[in-house]
Amino acid sequence: MLYFSKLRIxxxxxxxxxxxxxASSNLFKFDDNxxxxxxxxxxxxxxxxxxLLEIDNEPVIEQKLQNLTTTIRNYFxxxxxxxxxxxxxxxxxxFNVMENDKQSVLDVFQDENSDLNxxxxxxxSHQLEIEDTGLNFKLNFSRQGLIQLKTSSQDQAIEIVRRxxxxxxxxxxxxxxxxxxxxxxxxxxxxxPMRIKSLLGKTANLTFRFVTNxxxxxxxxxxxxxxxxxxxxxxxxxxxxxxxxxxxxxxxxDTQANQTIVSFTLDRVGAKRFGKATSTGIGKQLAIVLDxxxxxxxxxxxTIASGSGQISGGFTFQTATDLALLLRSGALPAPLxxxxxxxVGPDLGQDSINAGMIALAIGFMLVIIFMFVKYKIFxxxxxxxxxxxxxxxxxxxxxxxxxLTLPGIAGIILTVxxxxxxxxxxxxxxxxxxxxxxxxxxxxxxxYTKSRxxxxxxxxxxxxxAIILFFMxxxxxxxxxxxxxxxIFTTLFSVYFIARLFTSIYVSRNKNKxxxx
Amino acid sequence: xxxxxxxxxxxxxxxxVLIVISLLLLIFKGLNxxxxxxxxxxxxxxxxxxxxxxxxLRDKFNQMNLGDVSVKKFGNKTDFLxxxxxxxxxxxxxxxxxxxxxxxxxxxxxxxxxxxxGPKVSAELLKSGVIAITLSLALxxxxxxxxFEWQFSLGAILALFHDVIVTLxxxxxxxxxxxLSIIAAVLTIVGYSMNDTVVIFDRVRENLRKYSDIKxxxxxxxxxxxxxxxxxxxxxxxxxxxxxxxxFGGEILKGFxxxxxxxxxxxxxxxxxxxxTVLVRLxxxxxxxxxxxxxK
Numbered sequence: 001m002l003y004f005s006k007l008r009i010x011x012x013x014x015x016x017x018x019x020x021x022x023a024s025s026n027l028f029k030f031d032d033n034x035x036x037x038x039x040x041x042x043x044x045x046x047x048x049x050x051x052l053l054e055i056d057n058e059p060v061i062e063q064k065l066q067n068l069t070t071t072i073r074n075y076f077x078x079x080x081x082x083x084x085x086x087x088x089x090x091x092x093x094x095f096n097v098m099e100n101d102k103q104s105v106l107d108v109f110q111d112e113n114s115d116l117n118x119x120x121x122x123x124x125s126h127q128l129e130i131e132d133t134g135l136n137f138k139l140n141f142s143r144q145g146l147i148q149l150k151t152s153s154q155d156q157a158i159e160i161v162r163r164x165x166x167x168x169x170x171x172x173x174x175x176x177x178x179x180x181x182x183x184x185x186x187x188x189x190x191x192x193p194m195r196i197k198s199l200l201g202k203t204a205n206l207t208f209r210f211v212t213n214x215x216x217x218x219x220x221x222x223x224x225x226x227x228x229x230x231x232x233x234x235x236x237x238x239x240x241x242x243x244x245x246x247x248x249x250x251x252x253x254d255t256q257a258n259q260t261i262v263s264f265t266l267d268r269v270g271a272k273r274f275g276k277a278t279s280t281g282i283g284k285q286l287a288i289v290l291d292x293x294x295x296x297x298x299x300x301x302x303t304i305a306s307g308s309g310q311i312s313g314g315f316t317f318q319t320a321t322d323l324a325l326l327l328r329s330g331a332l333p334a335p336l337x338x339x340x341x342x343x344v345g346p347d348l349g350q351d352s353i354n355a356g357m358i359a360l361a362i363g364f365m366l367v368i369i370f371m372f373v374k375y376k377i378f379x380x381x382x383x384x385x386x387x388x389x390x391x392x393x394x395x396x397x398x399x400x401x402x403x404l405t406l407p408g409i410a411g412i413i414l415t416v417x418x419x420x421x422x423x424x425x426x427x428x429x430x431x432x433x434x435x436x437x438x439x440x441x442x443x444x445x446x447x448y449t450k451s452r453x454x455x456x457x458x459x460x461x462x463x464x465x466a467i468i469l470f471f472m473x474x475x476x477x478x479x480x481x482x483x484x485x486x487x488i489f490t491t492l493f494s495v496y497f498i499a500r501l502f503t504s505i506y507v508s509r510n511k512n513k514x515x516x517x
Numbered sequence: 518x519x520x521x522x523x524x525x526x527x528x529x530x531x532x533x534v535l536i537v538i539s540l541l542l543l544i545f546k547g548l549n550x551x552x553x554x555x556x557x558x559x560x561x562x563x564x565x566x567x568x569x570x571x572x573x574l575r576d577k578f579n580q581m582n583l584g585d586v587s588v589k590k591f592g593n594k595t596d597f598l599x600x601x602x603x604x605x606x607x608x609x610x611x612x613x614x615x616x617x618x619x620x621x622x623x624x625x626x627x628x629x630x631x632x633x634x635g636p637k638v639s640a641e642l643l644k645s646g647v648i649a650i651t652l653s654l655a656l657x658x659x660x661x662x663x664x665f666e667w668q669f670s671l672g673a674i675l676a677l678f679h680d681v682i683v684t685l686x687x688x689x690x691x692x693x694x695x696x697l698s699i700i701a702a703v704l705t706i707v708g709y710s711m712n713d714t715v716v717i718f719d720r721v722r723e724n725l726r727k728y729s730d731i732k733x734x735x736x737x738x739x740x741x742x743x744x745x746x747x748x749x750x751x752x753x754x755x756x757x758x759x760x761x762x763x764x765f766g767g768e769i770l771k772g773f774x775x776x777x778x779x780x781x782x783x784x785x786x787x788x789x790x791x792x793x794t795v796l797v798r799l800x801x802x803x804x805x806x807x808x809x810x811x812x813k
Binding site: 194197198337339340341343344348355359363367406407409417420432453457458459461472473475481 | 611627628629630633635642648653697700705708711712719744754755758761765767773
């Protein structure tokens with residue numbers, strides 16, 4: 001156990017030096033790409049905002065079912081099958097048919113090539129499930145259909161969220177999917193997420209619709225409140241143009257009226273429709289509706305054929321900028337709710353770093369002094385090993401560009417405390433061996449061999465705990481699991497290679513000395 | 518040699534009492550869950566005006582109809598921790614609070630940290646915390662079962678349960694807050710306590726193979742003594758590191774390091790007085806080990 005070949009010594013030295021260099025790249029700037037790596041600081045250390053958003057898919061499902069009823073009616077109309085009493089209740093579509101149509105309706109829904117009810121061969125499932133009781137049918141989304149719907153609305157939502165966050169211009173945001181209905185947004189360096197929160201909280205569903213007094217409007221009407229919450233107006237459900245038709249939107253100052261407005265440009269389809277509507281609707285009020293609230297309802301005075309226009313509504317420059325941003329980035333497929341928020345100011349982050357570093361330095365000093373007093377020369381060996389161990393640990397974290405959090409720093413300090421365990425186990429065992437063994441080398445050899453199982457068991461149990469924490473923990477706690485887990489490996493390396501190397505050099509030079517340890 | 522085995526019965530009784538008290542506390546008093554597990558909002562606030570203190574903050578927050586508001590000092594004089602349930606899960610609650618506080622305090626304060634956990638997320642976090650602890654206990658049980666005989670495995674697990682339950686009991690007794698980092702601490706305690714037990718068990722097994730004429734009652738005592746200096750040194754260095762975190766690592770890590778300190782103390786104690794006594798009570802002998810050796 002005490003013999004080291006020259007090659008092995010070289011390898012150990014190179015390996016240690018390499019990781020010390022990598023670790024020190026956090027402090028200096030290297031031109032080399034390989035060394036130009038840094039440990040990422042977690043949001044709790046550098047300050048920033050963590051937002052977990054949940055997509056509310058209810059309206060999407062409701063909307064899809066609504067569209068489906070129309071599709072079904074039209075589809076069967078062409079086949080001369082009459083669908084009766086079609087209605088939506090609790091996310092189910094109910095309808096009934098005549099006796100002799102029943103089988104053909106079932107066939108359509110159960111056909112694997114049906115375009116009305118897509119089939120996913122990979123999951124052996126249709127999008128919709130159909131149940132029949134007599135002539136009554138119940139239609140709802142299958143498990144797979146629901147998953148499909150959720151993932152697709154998540155895909156759309158994450159795109160819109162990304163655009164909105166990018167438009168605000170924070171540095172290096174991190175936007176990730178979580179499950180099939182959540183989106184995680186990490187915004188480093190942002191200490192006041194208020195603006196982004198309000199931007200993400202809006203669906204930004206924009207429609208232009210006529211104000212009407214005709215209760216028998218062909219498309220139906222609804223009563224909507226104005227943004228100020230006081231006035232109300234009856235608005236047709238017919239949509240003239242919607243946010244999808246917008247090419248661009250910008251905040252502008254209207255010098256004539258001396259107010260801030262949002263000017264917009266429409267795409268070709270939108271421009272055509274807008275032109276037509278404004279030419280037939282002169283004198284009528286056109287309501288601009290955002291997320292179910294009327295921003296303003298100006299009277300149409302002229303035909304607008306240019307495909308551009310403006311929205312006024314008592315905006316400040318800030319609200320106009322935000323509205324333009326929302327319109328440019330598009331509407332969310334479904335409302336988002338912020339279900340978890342954690343924001344740390346940059347000065348608290350810095351305080352945490354300082355406190356963590358002070359605790360690390362003090363903990364380190366205490367352990368080093370303790371070990372030296374207890375074991376003298378072997379304490380010194382342990383201490384040198386401990387320092388190298390710390391650098392290798394930092395080096396590994398740097399190499400993988402791991403994220404360091406405050407609990408992560410605690411994990412490093414804890415590693416310092418526990419890392420001496422393996423050396424202590426070995427040294428204590430050597431002491432025992434020396435009681436009946438006069439040959440120093442044999443005693444040291446025995447000490448290393450006999451303590452091995454205990455060291456292995458002890459470290460594996462801690463590693464198991466760290467692994468569970470890594471998979472079950474979230475955010476900062478994960479950082480703790482990482483440093484604790486990596487710490488175990490670097491500790492074993494430094495104990496069995498570095499400390500053993502020093503020990504072997506010392507022991508072979510003092511072979512005949514009594515009371516070596 | 519210290520006669521640890523003289524006190525096996527006394528300390529077994531003490532531990533049983535501690536476990537019963539802890540369980541009663543956990544059942545009747547319960548744990549003080551933080552917003553991670555209960556949901557709600559937390560604001561860490563730093564004031565730069567001496568007018569801002571616990572009572573003036575409490576007054577202001579109580580006027581805002583946020584439900585049950587708790588205001589506490591946090592670390593030094595100028596820092597405060599405000600917690601409330603945010604039952605209606607109001608959307609722009611932080612913005613409203615800022616507007617309200619601005620009216621009375623101007624800009625002589627600063628939000629250093631804001632956490633808002635919705636009821637759904639907190640329920641999930643609690644569930645995954647419980648799963649994590651259960652899973653780690655189960656994994657330890659399996660590991661020790663593979664490495665040792667079942668009597669050892671039972672002893673180690675009882676020691677683990679003791680450490681986890683008594684640590685949580687202390688948290689319940691003093692109404693200390695349970696948050697995500699406490700779960701991390703409990704898991705680390707599980708690892709540490711196991712580590713400590715395994716080292717002694719390893720020695721017990723070795724001695725069982727070596728001596729056929731020594732009774733387990735004596736044998737555990739020999740093994741404890743042989744590994745004692747290691748137990749003391751490792752506990753000492755780990756405690757030194759933890760004390761450094763407790764006193765210098767800042768307010769946020771206080772709960773975590775306290776739980777770990779308790780865990781290390783209980784873990785060291787239980788390795789000696791619970792894990793070993795189980796071996797004695799189960800009358801483990803050389804045969805136990807040899808039979809197992811043959812099977813392998």
